[in-house]
Amino acid sequence: MLAPALLLASPTTSAAQSEAEVPAAYVKVALTLDGSTFEHPGFLMASDEEGVFVIEHSDKAHEIKVSFRELGESSSTVLVEYAIGGRTQWLEELEVAAARDTELSKGKSKLTINVDPQGSKDSSRDDEDKVEGPDHDEDDPLGGLLK
Structure with a gap:
């Protein structure tokens, strides 16, 4: 005779908790004001960083601050x-799908945010016109370490 088996089930976890967390993601934002869209090319943000995107329009600085609450492979929770x-x-907390645009509209303004854990640097710009510093910069804070 077999003894009855006892099966214990662990509590279910949310999709965000069960998916693998990632250390960083590439974040891009676009701001639509008065029918014109201003896109920031974005940058790589670590999971514990706050990204500040500044868009100048009509003599005003429009700041979009993004920080991660949870950063996962397929979705993230961000504070914008x-x-x-x-x-x-x-000030809004959003659930965003990886590599998909998420829109937030208030009044005449619309904000689009894209969080991509597999993202890469925007290559649409030409970086060959970089400003080269002098060879003997006396106040070089890195002491020539970049050469």
Whole structure:
């Protein structure tokens, strides 16, 4: 005779908790104001960093701050703060799918954010016109380490 078996099930976890976390993602933003869209080319952000995107329009600095609450392979939770001239206009927590545009609209403004854990640097710009510094820069903070 077999003894009855006891099966213990662990509590279910959310998809965000069960998926693998990633250390960084490439983040891009676009801001649409008065029918014009201003795209920031984006940059790589570590999971514990706050990214600040600044877009100048109509003599005002539009700041979009992005920080990760959770950063996963297929989705992420981000905190987005939008400010004009240092004054916060929106503060929103969003669930975003990896490599897909997520839009947030308030009034006449629309913000589009893209978080891509597999992303790479924007190669649409030509980086051959870089400014080269002098060979003997007396106040070089890195002491020539980049040469």
